[in-house]
Structure formats: structure tokens, C-alpha cells
Amino acid sequence: METTMSASEQQRSSLMPMAIIGTLFFIFGFITWLNGALIPFLQIVCDLSSTQSLFVAFSFYIAYTVMALPMAWLLERTGYKKGMSLGLAFIAIGCLGFIPAALEQTFAIFLLSQFVVGTGLTILQTASNPYIVHIGPQQSAAARISVMGLLNKGAGVAAPLIFTALVLGDFEGITAKTVAEMAPAARIEHIQALSHGLIAPYLGMAIALAVLAVALKFSPLPELQIESSQEELKNQGGKSSVLQFPQLVLGAITLFFYVGVEVIAGDTIGLLGSKLGVANATSLTSFTMAFMVMGYLLGLVLIPRLISQAKALAISAVLGLVLALSVVMSDPGHQWVSALVWGWLGLPLLPNTVALVALLGFANALVWPAVWPLALEGLGKFTARGSALLIMGIAGGAVLPLLYGVLSDLMSNQRAYLLMLPCYLFIFYFAVAGHKKRRW
Known part of the structure; x- marks a missing residue:
């Protein structure tokens, strides 16, 4: 496999690309494993059955299937570096969608926002995984992806804890059962307060992701040009x-x-x-x-x-x-x-x-x-x-x-x-x- 970087250049510059792509893999894990906390949360806020709440995950994962080929088409025209920046921008837009969804407590808007977030992750995954494969020797590619996996799973540990602290910090011990047992007026008040608790964290995430998208576009991350060898x-x-x-x-x-x-x-x-x-x-x-x-x-x-x-x-x-x-x-x-x-x-x-x-x-x-x-x-x-x-x-x-x-x-x-x-x-x-x- 030949790329625009020689073997010696790959060795000298591998640390910086690994650090940048590692940051993206941490983001993958953080956003993906947020679903585990988001599903029971939205079950309370939107008064869902267990089956309905599982559509939170379904709308997220189905984006990978529906949008993978269109995003690959986009990637071929933008290049890997710009494509990853666009992926971060899509996720930021999806996070912004949680704000009107939280204000209106509308499950359909939550699902649409989840789909947009999944679309952004589709671009990032489509670009970053082959980048890690081709940034160094083929025989050690699995080891490099393993490093990325450690960051991904580490983010998976942190995401539910951070979500709970930021969104449920003032609602310790609240569950679907405790909410159901409240008087109607108190239930409406608690659900509204819970829902509005999503606004600040998701606005913060959207701003952070937008900043990262701009930073990645102007970063020194080398563009990966994968060309076929004669063989x-x-x-x-x-x-x-x-x-x-x-x-x-x-x-x-x-x-x-x-x-x-x-x-x-x-x-x-x-x-x-x-x-x-x-x-x-x-x-x-x-x-x-x-x-x-x-x-x-x-x-x-x-x-x-x-x-x-x-x-x-x-x-x-x-x-x-x-x-x-x-x-x-x-x-x-x-x-x-x-x-x-x-x-x-x-x-x-x-x-x-x-x-x-x-x-x-x-x-x-x-x-x-x-x-x-x-x-x-x-x-x-x-x-x-x-x-x-x-x-x-x-x-x-x-x-x-x-x-x-x-x-x-x-x-x-x-x-x-x-x-x-x-x-x-x-x-x-x-x-x-x-x-x-x-x-x-």
C-alpha cells in the first residue's frame, strides 16, 4: 500500500496523527455510550414504554446503515481530513437539536437529533478507521486500533457518570417508578425540570464540537491519499x-x-x-x-x-x-x-x-x-x-x-x-x- 507519506515520514509524524485521531475516538465512545444513560432518562421525560425507549438506540445505529454510502461519497470529494471536520459539525448540529426537543419534550425531535448525531459519527468512523489502518505498517494496524479502542471504552466509562452528574445532579434517586407515584402536578413539574436539564450540557457539547471541527480543519493532520500499488x-x-x-x-x-x-x-x-x-x-x-x-x-x-x-x-x-x-x-x-x-x-x-x-x-x-x-x-x-x-x-x-x-x-x-x-x-x-x- 502506498500513500503520499514515505515510511520514514510516517514514523516521524505518527504521534501527532494518532493524538488527533485518538481524540476523535474518545468522542465516538463518549457519544455512543451516552445512549445507555439517555434511554432510561427519555423513558421518564417522554413517558415511554420500554420498547419505545429502545428506539433511541435504534435511530442512532440505523444511521450507520442508511448514511454510510452517502457519507463515503462525500468523503471521496472532501478528503479524509475535511470529512472528519464535517463529521464533527454534523454531531454538533445533532446536539443542538436536543435543545428544542428538551423544551417541547417531543420524542420525535429527540429521535431525529439522534439520527443526525449518528450520521456525523458515520463520517468520522468511515474516515478515521482507514486512517489508523494506513498511517503505519499494515501488520501493526490492529495494535494501533487497539489504542483507539482503549480511548473509546475509557470514554464509555466516563460518559454515563458525567451525564448523571450534570443532568441528574439535583434529582438523586429519581426513577420511572418514583415519577409515576407523584401527584400529577408534581410529576409535570419534575419532568419539565428534568427535560430542561439537558439544554446546558448539550449546548456545551455542540459548542465544543464546533470548535473541534474548526480546529481539525486547520490542524497539521496530513491528508491521507490512498493509491493502489501495481500489485x-x-x-x-x-x-x-x-x-x-x-x-x-x-x-x-x-x-x-x-x-x-x-x-x-x-x-x-x-x-x-x-x-x-x-x-x-x-x-x-x-x-x-x-x-x-x-x-x-x-x-x-x-x-x-x-x-x-x-x-x-x-x-x-x-x-x-x-x-x-x-x-x-x-x-x-x-x-x-x-x-x-x-x-x-x-x-x-x-x-x-x-x-x-x-x-x-x-x-x-x-x-x-x-x-x-x-x-x-x-x-x-x-x-x-x-x-x-x-x-x-x-x-x-x-x-x-x-x-x-x-x-x-x-x-x-x-x-x-x-x-x-x-x-x-x-x-x-x-x-x-x-x-x-x-x-x-
Whole structure:
């Protein structure tokens, strides 16, 4: 792969681009994981059912599918640097949309604003992921993406805490149940005060993002010009569509399954814990996130020094299969898994079923960093559109958790994790064979 930067120039200038793109990845994580706090908040403010409140996440994730190709078209015309600046501007506009939504307490405006925010993140993700892949050597791309993942997940830890402090600081202990028990006049007053609490934080976010958009446009971040090498041109064989690259299409399907199992592991552990009577079940997601961070750190140490990106992906898939099957077969009446893994640290012990779901975070950590470079290899001038196709795979985060919910109603929360088995099997296929395909 050839870019406008030579290898020596890449080495000298890699720190600055990594810092700038790292800031963007922190923003991805912060805004994405705000959904976890926003969903129960809007359930109260807009008087929603549980199913209706889930459309907050759906409108966010569906933007990745609907807008990925149009944003790739835009990216090809603006370049990666200007495209990322435009992405920040879109997110700022989406944040501004929360102000009239909060004033009117209108759920439709909230959903539209979420879609605009998701559109901005689609541009940022489409541009920044291939940027990280091509800013340095191909064989260490997964390690660089792992650094970005650490920033992303770190922001995911901070976002709900900051949201709670800024928006709910004066409403300690308020829940949908406590609001429902209030007298009508008091309920209206509290809901209005809650809703208006969104205005200042989202206005502040919009201003900060607008400033970042301008700063990024005039920053010294080098423009990434990805051109096909002679070997890649030969392999492309006059191809005119990204769908003619098997490794890319299979990579997008892999990411669909991956994002689905990642969201299931992170978002359903609290539901499972609540069913089993675990205290403070709403905080259980932090266990899954902590194991994801551990996985990213391990990836930084091992890839590519000791294992290749493809091998790391295969190991992750096998571990995911073992853990998902163990979740289904485990006995929630025992706690020896958590006692063995973290009990010696003095942390709370959890039922085996819940502990095994948390450990899925470790299995999931290296999938995203490994799939991107393997799927984009050899695309050359098709990289922007290829990245957009991969971004569309994020729709798995909207579809598969809903399917998990249907299965949990039909069977049980524990048995519904069977849904993960075919997902990890496909990830394993991509790791051992799918990423090598160059012809259908």
C-alpha cells in the first residue's frame, strides 16, 4: 500500500496523527455510550414504554446503515481530513437539536437529533478507521486500533457518570417508578425540570464540537491519499464495485455479527443480573467493559510481535464460542467463576452465568481491531467506499439485541445467548479463510 507519506515520514509524524485521531475516538465512545444513560432518562421525560425507549438506540445505529454510502461519497470529494471536520459539525448540529426537543419534550425531535448525531459519527468512523489502518505498517494496524479502542471504552466509562452528574445532579434517586407515584402536578413539574436539564450540557457539547471541527480543519493532520500499488491494481483486475472484493463483503458481515454480540454482552448483562436478583444490576456493564479494556491491552502487547491479526481474531472467536456456550450451560446458583477470576481482589462475586457474560468482553475486544485491516487489505482507491460498507455492519448493534430480546421472551434470558454461537462461528470463518478470498 502506498500513500503520499514515505515510511520514514510516517514514523516521524505518527504521534501527532494518532493524538488527533485518538481524540476523535474518545468522542465516538463518549457519544455512543451516552445512549445507555439517555434511554432510561427519555423513558421518564417522554413517558415511554420500554420498547419505545429502545428506539433511541435504534435511530442512532440505523444511521450507520442508511448514511454510510452517502457519507463515503462525500468523503471521496472532501478528503479524509475535511470529512472528519464535517463529521464533527454534523454531531454538533445533532446536539443542538436536543435543545428544542428538551423544551417541547417531543420524542420525535429527540429521535431525529439522534439520527443526525449518528450520521456525523458515520463520517468520522468511515474516515478515521482507514486512517489508523494506513498511517503505519499494515501488520501493526490492529495494535494501533487497539489504542483507539482503549480511548473509546475509557470514554464509555466516563460518559454515563458525567451525564448523571450534570443532568441528574439535583434529582438523586429519581426513577420511572418514583415519577409515576407523584401527584400529577408534581410529576409535570419534575419532568419539565428534568427535560430542561439537558439544554446546558448539550449546548456545551455542540459548542465544543464546533470548535473541534474548526480546529481539525486547520490542524497539521496530513491528508491521507490512498493509491493502489501495481500489485493491487493487478489484483483488482478492473473491478468497479466494492462488492467485487470478497474479503471486504465478508468483513462487513463479520462486523455485523461482532457489533451485535458486543452490544448483547454489554447491554443485557444488567437484565440478566436483575432477573437473578444481583444487587446493583445496573452497574454490571462495567464488568464487561473492564474485560474489554484488558483485551485491548493484551492486543497491544501481542500483535504483531507474537501473533498475527488473523490468529488473534481466530482465538477471539473460539473463546467467544466457548464462553457463550458456557453461559447457556452454567449454573447461576454458583459463584466459583468470579471467585477464581477476580474474587481475590475483593470485588463482588457474581453468579457464574453473569460472570461468564462479563468475560465475553475479553473475547470481543480484539475483533474490531483485527477485522478492519484484514478487510481493507488491497482495496487501494476503493478504501473510502470499502470503509463505508464496513461501517454499515454496525447495524448489527440495532438488529441482534432486539432478536435476543425476542428469544429471551420465548425461552429465557440465559438460553437466548445461543444466538451468539452462529455469530462467533462466522467470525472464526473470516479469521481462517474469509479474509484470504480475493475472488468470488
